[in-house]
Amino acid sequence: GIYFSxxxxxxxxxAPAAGFAVWAAGGLAGLAGAVIAYRLLLRVRLETGRRTYPGLAAAAVLAAGLAAGWTLAPAPPFTVSVPTLAGFNFRGGASLTVQFSALTAGLAFYTGAFIAEVVRGGIQSVPRGQTEAAAALGLRPSLIMRLVILPQALRVIVPPLTNQYLNVIKNSSLAVAVGFEDAFFVARTVFNQTGRTFETVAIVMATYLAFSLLTSLLMNLYNRSVQLVER
Incomplete structure (x- = not known):
């Protein structure tokens, strides 16, 4: 069961078991097949206008891969570890500390509000005439959002969204306020025990810099893929 304390x-x-590798291989094969099926059926629908249901077909291929991996596995791919009370603490299962839960909830609600405004502003930046023209062609609201509005809105959404992701990385240093053992907490412990201030601060700075540069790189690559290609 689930326990709160x-x-x-x-x-x-x-928890992974003996047959996890075979099941994971089947899942990866199903995922690759799902991506291929989705792209092919989506291209056919865009070229011919026929309903090909690429999302449904991709989900079916992925489910088939997972089912095949489960069937071919010599043993169950995983077992469920259930927490049990042993003495004054619980053993097994997964645990979320109070500090981690408070940090996650705080960052999620705070950053989520800004991201919601970024997405709302990006969608509303698309002229209403685009929606009306797509509706006049007979597209369903879901297709209008996915094929007409979002491709244009992403060009406005991605740059400020990158800033919000970087803010999450930097704001995670506030974990020390709730007693969570983050990088700053560990660095302070190392500094108190060794007295090496410069090395400790340099490692913390390099860690945050690496995560920030990696996030910027990935988001810039994605931003480049959604930008309008000029001829």
Whole structure:
């Protein structure tokens, strides 16, 4: 079951077993097949206008791969580890500490509000005439959003969204305020025990810099893929 205490939340969690490798291989094969099927059927629908249901077909291929991996596995791919009370603490399962839960909830609600405004502003930046023209062609609202509005809105959404992701990385340093053992907490412990201030601060700076540069690189690559290609 799920247990709540002043030490956190303890809940069941799947643990890999002997057949996990075979099941994972089947899942990866199904994922690759799902991507291929989705792209092919989407291209056919865009070229011919026929309903090919690429999302449904991709989900079916992925489910078939997972089912095949489960069937071919010599043993169950995973077991469920259930938390049990042993003495004064719980053993097994997964645990979420109070500090981690508070940090996650705070960052999620705070950053989520800004991201929601970024997405709303990007969608509303698309002229209403685009929606009306797509509706006049007979497109459903879901297709209008996915094929007409979002491709144009992403060009406005991605740059400020990158800033919000970088803010999440930097704001995670506030974990020390709730007692969570983040990089700053560990760095302070190392500094108190070794007295090496410069090396400790340099490692923390390099860690945050690496995560920030990696996030910027990935988001810039994605931003380049959604930008309008000029001739």
């Amino acid at each position: 002043n030490r956190g939340v303890f809940l069941p969690w799947p």
